[in-house]
Amino acid sequence: MKIDNMLEAVLFACGDPVPVERLCALLGADESEIEEAATRLADQYSFDERGMRVIRLEKSYQMVTAPECYEVVRLALETRRPPRLTQAALEVLAIIAYYQPVTRTYIEQVRGVDSSYTVGVLTDRGLIEPCGRLDVPGRPMQFRTTDTFLRSFGLKSLEELPPIGDIKPDEEQLSIESAIEALTQGEAKAQIDAPEQGEDK
Numbered sequence: 001m002k003i004d005n006m007l008e009a010v011l012f013a014c015g016d017p018v019p020v021e022r023l024c025a026l027l028g029a030d031e032s033e034i035e036e037a038a039t040r041l042a043d044q045y046s047f048d049e050r051g052m053r054v055i056r057l058e059k060s061y062q063m064v065t066a067p068e069c070y071e072v073v074r075l076a077l078e079t080r081r082p083p084r085l086t087q088a089a090l091e092v093l094a095i096i097a098y099y100q101p102v103t104r105t106y107i108e109q110v111r112g113v114d115s116s117y118t119v120g121v122l123t124d125r126g127l128i129e130p131c132g133r134l135d136v137p138g139r140p141m142q143f144r145t146t147d148t149f150l151r152s153f154g155l156k157s158l159e160e161l162p163p164i165g166d167i168k169p170d171e172e173q174l175s176i177e178s179a180i181e182a183l184t185q186g187e188a189k190a191q192i193d194a195p196e197q198g199e200d201k
Helices: 003-014 020-027 031-047 067-077 087-099 104-111 116-124 147-152 176-183
Strands: 052-057 060-065 128-133 141-145
Touching: 003 020, 003 031, 003 052, 003 060, 020 031, 020 060, 031 052, 052 147, 060 067, 060 147, 087 104, 087 116, 087 141, 087 176, 104 116, 116 128
Parallel strands: none
Antiparallel strands: 052 060, 128 141
């Protein structure tokens, strides 16, 4: 059986992102062979204008619904459109995206307001996740973005994040407006909406 067929079957059956390392072990192939097969599949789906796409997320591959089919799939599954991201959520997400891993204290330093509620909302939606504790007194939790974040903003990896200028991570202040503008340019699905009840401003 061709590696393309086996890769297609695995990605379809799994649904979630599958690490390249696991695909190599499953299919008995090296990373370059997996990459070539995934590229062929992705090109074929795109060229044929199929209802599915094969995308790469950092060091994983996933089979997803074609963007133009999203609405009909949503209706078929009778699910609600995900709530839009608020201004506060976009601010926190931008800080984490550009300076990860970061602690909640760092986020609150930049924003100047308690951000515990918004960090919880973004975690619940799968856009960010805990990634260990900082080795300082109190050992605060650090956060980073997820594969769901990459997929939602149309990115293959964090290296594709648009630049926001010459701001350095050790500076105390971040131009939140510039970061949000850079983060949401292109075909981002996240949008600003009215704050949810209980959300920090």
